[in-house]
Amino acid sequence: MSTFDKLAPFIQDYIYRNGWEELREIQVAACDVIFNTDSNLLIATPTASGKTEAAFLPVITKLYNEPCESVGVLYIAPLKALINDQFARIEELLREAYIPVTKWHGDVSATAKNKLLKKPSGILQTTPESLEAMLMRRKEQAVKLFSDLRFIIIDEVHNFIGEERGTQLISLLERLQKLTGMIPVRIGLSATLGDIEGAEDWLNGGTERKCITPDTGVKRRRAVVMVEHFYEFAFQEKDKKNEISFYDNLYELTRGKKSIVFSNARSEVEKNIVNLKDVAKKRGEPDVFMVHHGSISASDREFVEEQMRLSDLPLVTGATVTLELGIDLGDLERIIQVGCPKSVASLSQRLGRSGRRSGVSEMCFLFEEEKRSESTEFYKAINWSFIKCIALIELYRENYIEPVLPERYPFGILYHQTMSFLYSRGEASPEVLAQSLLSEYAFRFVTQEDYKELLRYLLKIGHIERTENGGFILGTEGEKIANHYDFYSVFESDVEYSVREGSHEIGTLTRLMQPDTTFVLGGKSWMVTEIDKENKNIYVKSAEGKPPTVWDGTGEVIEHTRVLKKMKEIITTDCMYPYLGDGAKKRLAEIRQVAAGAGLETKEIFEISPDTYGISLWLGTRALNSLDYILNKLLPDRKFAEPYWPFLIVKNVTKNELMDALDYIRKNDVTESDYIVPKDAKTFGKYNDFVPENLLIKQYVDRYTDVVEMKEEISL
């Protein structure tokens, strides 16, 4: 019997109706796993390879053949928008099978939720936060809802793995298993995984099932990339006055092509779009420009998504990471990235957004910078983010994607899950708490001792209390926190002011603007007419000109050593890359000259001034931190280490002292106990204020240092 024949009849009809000639390879492979094994399944194939259908076709068939007594499939996604998007697709597939699909998230009415509670069946689509709320507020109903749950499908798994939100999710799934006694088969979907084993391990967490990741050999689309570099207009050489500006270039690149212009900051997105509109106006050409980021209202973002999907016009949308996930945007012809993407994974995800129809993805990377004065230190004359970008492209071509860093000590989430557990259960003895939570995959590295310390601290600050029986319940302070609806999420949110033109919400700002000030939001200029402090509303009317945007700053990421090594290769060899434009070639040549002058190819230590040295060992963030903290101990007189990535700048030492210190590290068995960690080194987290200091340091050291890698790398 062929795979097609095994599918439920209404699915076969659906396939005919949609004119599919055959099932995709990954869909056949997924059916094999679901029909013939009881393993978990990881579907890790490129964008537009039919992953969603690969998961749902066999799962729905099973649901049809062996109906469940409750909800049979739990689908979890990181975004409400993704749930809404998938809802329409799945609903069509199930129309004739009498299998209901229910959305369950914050925008869904109580009526719809109650309807499902009366007769739990079919497929439930939700978010980690809604699942948290269900387990906390309506545990009995949740048990009824999922008493016969067979499958859990997690979309965009890479978005969860290695993140606090993913730790929360995997903990919730395990709590649900314990409540219902069912261990559903888990299916993970992602187009961007560099570390299949790590992802399998995460997906399996607490199921005691194996995971199968079918290797279908599906190749990702051919990609055409281009990198170009500009100096700011004002800094261009005088005889080149006719040279067109950065934005004219950006305009030409997107002209007549449906595209996304990605940036790493909201303010930059706004700036790009305002300037593109300006160029269009000057040329008397149509305004096809839109904006999509986290401060644009949900309704306006939906409008942008819909326009991108349905319109025949060559629309151009400026976006941050908000358009990186799998919301359907139709066929895009070109992707532009202004500045360097954060990782190969992000680059790959953005690239995958284009070329669905043509089969060729197109992406242009654009850089603009001020010309530096000649006298600056050599390492400040190197545009590191430009070099990193070439490194990421090269690594992408080598099929490399960063591995996930499993978090061994997620104490903030352990606090959160402890509070949630106590809230839903009422009272629990210390033994039950420890047995229930520490046995979970999410907290498998946490020791009894550390948990005891956390609980003692929570008693002290009144978040939990002891009862006469010796059990724990929530304390007064703890109840305040767990009772607030902000508790369901494990990430922090700023106070936001709603920007409104009449009754229409344009978006939000994190600070209150005074009347008569102007700013840009959604690619348009606004003037504040009225503020309503109490209800957090800012009323605006249309304004002219290009006033400033309202966010600033750029952030940090954990860099991997492999990226740093590639960067070294790029600036110390003379290999030319065919995808560099003229400006980019020129800039790379300049940088290489600077690097050669400083002897970066061979020198580990370079002199900046007689008592200041730079160390260039090309280490990733975690290994570099390890080196830094060990030097703190070995060179106690060292006054100041400027972490001028990718170097370590060391002051108040002699070259010999520094060389001896590196020599010592190479020859001796240094460990984490040789660190002196600076006082301000701490991981950020919404609940870390409720975790004792030394546990936070333990968490920090685990996440942000890697002494083993450091030793290996500097001993090569």
Add this chain to the structure above:
DNA sequence: GACCTGCTGCGGGATG
């Protein structure tokens, strides 16, 4: 600390 992501249950008032 850049960029994202999420949200209960109630009570009061309007509407059919």
